[in-house]
Amino acid sequence: MGGPAPSADRPGVHPPAGFPWWPPRPVPLPGVDSGLGLKKFRDRLPQPTIIRAWRRPAGSPIRVRAELGRVQFHADIPPAEAWTYEGGLPGPTIEVQRDRAVRIDWENGLERGGKALNLPYDVVRVPALPPLPPGQPGVNANFRAAALPGGRAADKGPGEDSYPRLDHTAELTAATVVHLHGALTDGHNDGWAHNVSLPGGVTRCTYPNRQESTTLWYHDHAMAVTRFNVFAGLSGFYIIRDEQEARLRLPSGERELFLGIADRNLESEAGAPAGTIKFTGRALYxxxxxxxxxxxxxxxxxxxxxxxxxxxxxxxxxxxxxxxxxxxxxxxxxxxxxxxxxxxxxxxxxxxxxxxxxxxxxxxxxxxxxxxxxxxxxxxxxxxxxxxxxxxxxxxxxxxxxxxxxxxxxxxxxxxxxxxxxxxxxxxxxxxxxxxxxxxxxxxVLDRFRLPGVLNGEYVRYRHTDDGKLIIGDRVIDHHAHAWVAVVPPGIGGSVHPEMWELRELAEGEDPGTAEVIRVTRADGKVLTFKPAAKLFDESLTIRFSEGDWAVWNILHLGGPAHPMHIHMTEFQMLNRWQWPLGPGGSVPGFNLATASTSNPLPVPGAGRPVSPMTAGMKDTWVIQPGEWVQVLGDFTGATGSFMYHCHILDHEDHTMMRPFTVLPKSIMAFHDVHGGGHH
Ligand SMILES: [Cu+2]
Missing domain, CATH: 2.60.40.420 (Cupredoxins -  blue copper proteins)
Known part of the structure; x- marks a missing residue:
């Protein structure tokens, strides 16, 4: 594997044989008490190893293996096993150059003695506890108990913080599929969640890198268990570089830091004396x-x-x-x-x-x-x-x-x-x-860097005119597609999770054939009427684009928690963000949970959180808050196939907040029966 010289700060570098002193063990710093059982600031920040794709012979694929690694989350606890890419957590940072295609062979090496590995940590479930006394923040006592440090599976020892395992998690074995988040690539390279590989399986993916310099990341995307595979350690950075970025002479080398941030809990031993906690070194979900x-x-x-x-x-x-x-x-x-x-x-x-x-x-x-x-x-x-x-x-x-x-x-x-x-x-x-x-x-320090006034000459702000045209720089686009999605709070039909519904707009006078009807009022006073067209991943496809389409996605948040929405295959700009006031239960008044419908059309939403220059940047993921109506615009050009969009709260993604869409060449779409539609 290429990359810089190994050092103590770089995980995933195996010591050469015969040099037991290499790499040198870093001496921990004194640290600061946290009150949570571990000192802060004991460890130096590690940086992932780097694979520079352009230094390899043209066309030769990079092999990246998911494999069992040993990690030490903190200087004062023992090392433990994790699922890693190439032994590192995060995996190696893959650096590529714009417009130079890279092929990666993603290998599932998560086996031992020919058997697929179980998760390298336990998943436990804190049963419902009585609500907290009034005045104490938090949902209820078990929500907070689940966030306290330590604990373990009940079969590992007794204790107040021993909990039953979540059903079926002890039997879960390693099956993986990699998604390069933010990449413009065909569907068969995109980590379709069903296409998991067993240990020994290798998936070759091609990434054309026909997109601006930016920070992407790769991570596991296995159907229904993405949360467990990513928590086990399967993620890494992927960096696209280009000439425009190079001309800015941004801080680089030792002065460019990759910071992959994630919260973790740790397993602790049963039977520690009161007021003490002894971590085993393993993570705990x-x-x-x-x-x-x-x-x-x-x-x-x-x-x-x-x-x-x-x-x-x-x-x-x-x-x-x-x-x-x-x-x-x-x-x-x-x-x-x-x-x-x-x-x-x-x-x-x-x-x-x-x-x-x-x-x-x-x-x-x-x-x-x-x-x-x-x-x-x-x-x-x-x-x-x-x-x-x-x-x-x-x-x-x-x-x-x-x-x-x-x-x-x-x-x-x-x-x-x-x-x-x-x-x-x-x-x-x-x-x-x-x-x-x-x-x-x-x-x-003598630092020649000066903050430039202009960073990106390629950026143009997208506009959607009142008469339905798109203005993209000096281009005017007369026709575009629409997708409508509602996110609804838990509790509908006895559901325990928030849901994501794909909506179909009804024609005037059309019989919805269901009580679940959502009506909203646009800024111009026009009432739009929708019914859910699909709620679960495996229901039929309703969003189909022709390659080259521009599409406006409208996401309506009718109540429940905030969701980071991610749409694969393209980068978007947020056009508008409006806000309905919220009722006492956190839902939009007028959206009836019992009937899952709006008794009257929801009013024209008010102004929402302003779209700042950061929010107006090129985005593939953005957080939608309760009561928001968010409108984003993306260009579905340059790749074809089946793709996914979903909430990036991984528990939500795994619990049905994910749906497919397709992009096919226009010439094929002419032969393809499309029911519904949604172009104008
Ligand atoms: Cu969510």
């Missing part, structure tokens, strides 16, 4: 269970107390006092992060695991101009952008490319923090808010 009104069991998406960056919990990084480029990836299963930089040098903040705490010290030293956003999922922004209050919101699956000028903080200690509430602590400022630390050297 611990989630809150509940029972729906009709007796169906459900689980709340997993949420964990420890933030891990590149496989290390709360790492620290020594940086020079100059510009750095941080490639942020929210690789969490369900956590929506609100990232910001805090100067913690003089902070007298005492972390606590008890709620509620409203320590006023938290947030007082947020550096509101520290994070300079230069790119989003699909490419560079037209110009650098400093987000409001210095906060970068990121749902699972999203990437943000930021620059930080550490020369402003010479000799200071900074922290990357998550200011969103968590399952453990609904208020920000708690012990689990830390993500990682930066210690800035106090010496001046």
């Amino acid at each position: 611990k989630q809150a269970g509940f029972t729906g009104s009709t007796g169906i069991k459900g689980e709340i998406p997993v949420s964990a107390p420890f933030n891990m960056v590149n496989g290390k919990i709360w790492p620290t990084k020594d940086v020079d006092a100059c510009w750095y480029r941080l490639r942020l990836l929210n690789g969490s299963s369900s956590r929506i992060h609100r990232f910001s930089i805090h100067d913690t040098t003089d902070e007298k903040f005492t972390p606590t695991k008890d709620i509620p705490s409203t320590d006023p010290a938290f947030g007082a030293r947020r550096k509101t101009d520290a994070l300079v956003v230069i790119g989003t999922d699909g490419g560079l922004l037209p110009a650098p952008f400093i987000p409001q209050d210095g906060i970068v919101d990121m749902g699972p699956g999203e990437r943000v490319d930021v620059l930080v000028d550490f020369s402003k903080y010479r000799g200071r200690t900074l922290e990357l923090r998550n200011e969103n509430g968590t399952a453990l602590n609904a208020q920000p400022g708690q012990a689990d808010a830390s993500v990682m630390q930066f210690r800035v050297d106090d010496r001046r």
Whole structure:
């Protein structure tokens, strides 16, 4: 495998035979108490190994093997097994050049002695507990119990924090399929969830890389178990570079950091003395269970107390006092992060695991101009952008490319923090808010980098005119396709999970043939009437595009939790974001849960969260909040086949919030019977 010289900071590099002292064991730093059973900032931030595709002979495929690896999540706990790509967590960063196709042979090597491996961690379910006393934030007691550090499967020992395994998880064996998130490639290279391989299986995928320089990531996408395979460790970065980016001379080499962020819980031993916790080193997938009104069991998406960056919990990084480029990836299963930089040098903040705490010290030293956003999922922004209050919101699956000028903080200690509430602590400022630390050297550095005024000359803002035309730079597109999707709260028909419904617009006077009718009012006063056309993945296909189509997707959020929506195959721009007011139950008033319909047309929604320059960047994943109506526009050009779109909360994706769509050449579509439709 190519890449830089091995070092202690680079996982996945095996020691050469006969050199037991290599790589040298890094000496942990003293760390800071967290109150959660592990010290913060004990480990140095590791960086993934790098595979530079262009250094290989043209046409020769890169082999990337999913294999059992040994990882150590924290300096003070033992190493444990994980599923990795090429031994690393994250897997190797694959760097490619724009317009140069790369072939990758994805191999499932997750076997031992010819048998497919079981998960390298246990999945446990915290049964429903009584609600918390009034005034305590959080859904209820088991939601919080599931987010407390430690615990184990009940068959491993008794204890208050021993829980039953989630059904069937002990028997789950490794079957994998890789999706390159954000890539423009044909459907058969896209990681179709049904196309899993058993150990020994190899899938060759071709990535044309005909897209702008940006941060993509690859991860497992197996049908119904993506959450378990990704949690086991199967993800990595994929970086597209191009000349436009090179001309900007952005910070590179040691000053370009890949930060794959994900929350994790850890298994602990049974029988530890009261007030102590002894971690086994293994991860733990611990989630809150509940029972729906009709007796169906459900689980709340997993949420964990420890933030891990590149496989290390709360790492620290020594940086020079100059510009750095941080490639942020929210690789969490369900956590929506609100990232910001805090100067913690003089902070007298005492972390606590008890709620509620409203320590006023938290947030007082947020550096509101520290994070300079230069790119989003699909490419560079037209110009650098400093987000409001210095906060970068990121749902699972999203990437943000930021620059930080550490020369402003010479000799200071900074922290990357998550200011969103968590399952453990609904208020920000708690012990689990830390993500990682930066210690800035106090010496001046000669840094020739200057923040450019213009980043991306290729970017044009998309527009949708009132008379239904699309304006893309100097192009006018007269016809485009539409897709309509509603996300609805749990509880409909006894369902325990939120659902994603594909909608079909009814013609005037058409008999819906169902009580489930959704009517909304457009800004121009026109009422649109829909019925669900499909709810589950395996129901029939309703969204079919011709290759070359532009399509406006309308997502209506009628209640329930926020969802990071991801559509494969293309990069989008958000055109509009409107907002309906929410009722006391968190649903849009007028949407009746009992009948799953709107008794009257929902009113014209009001102005929503503004579409900031960051939100208007090229995106493949964006978070839709309750009550929002979001309209995005994408170009379905340059690839064909079957693709998926889904919620990127992996528990939701696995629990039916995923649907297929197809893109076929126009000439074939002429022969293909299309019922319904939706072009105008
Ligand atoms: Cu979701």
